[in-house]
Amino acid sequence: MAETVALIADMVDGAGALDVTDVWENGWKISNELMxxxxxxxxxxxxxxxxxxxxYGADGIEGPGGSLNAFTGPEVDWLAHAWIGDFKRAFVNVHVTAWLGPHIDVPHLGIAFGTSPRPWMYLDTPARQDLNTNIDYFDKYIEPRNEHYLELRVDPRLTQFVSRSAYIRQVLTDVAICSSLDNNEENWELMRTEAHRLVDIWLGWVKEAKPVPVEKRAELAERDLILRRTIVKRDPANVLAARRLGPDIEERLVNALWGADRQIPRPSVS
Structure with a gap:
């Protein structure tokens, strides 16, 4: 697997009038399958x-725009299913991010598809415990996925994307997939397979999870909020929304991804 450390925003803007409508169609379809x-x-x-x-905005074809639906519930702190794009100018981003409530400490779910301007995918399960010291947690949620990660790591179809943000690199687990691929049917089938595989694993964890002791839930909920807010605010790709739709929309979208102005309260910690 090759690597790139270039800033996605610059690569997308440098692509000019590249039509990536099919990237949105494929990524959005997979995201709906996952939902x-x-x-x-x-x-x-x-x-x-x-x-x-x-x-909001246009439909992505006639001009930049997007859609963001935010959900919450007794077991889910914040779930965002969203797309943003300017399809005739190389820009697409599709998100399914699910942040669980503090009743369990199963990792959260992060899935995204986009353009760099090649199609790229991000697949990870952000940890909710210290992976360096909570060895049982590491062995349960990270180690079993290591061999499959290593197989993908040497797959010549994938070019690993390395974020220029040190913070973003730090919060990725060691089995996170963040890679770009050529835009063809075979690679989209790979992305679909890997996304479904991760969601199936994650839902299995949720089903088998044991409750977090009540006295530890408030601390876990606070950690979750800090992590979600900081990841969203420090995403270097936020600038693409500002360049296409203006800083006011960018701020609104960033706040929506972490729930700054939510009306439904967060899940109970009791």
């Missing part, structure tokens, strides 16, 4: 605080 698996497992409610973002 079809996730929705039946949880009680989810769309947060009305972000009703204005269900469709």
């Amino acid at each position: 079809d698996k996730i929705r039946p497992v949880f009680e989810l409610h769309r947060d009305p605080g972000y009703a204005d973002l269900e469709q």
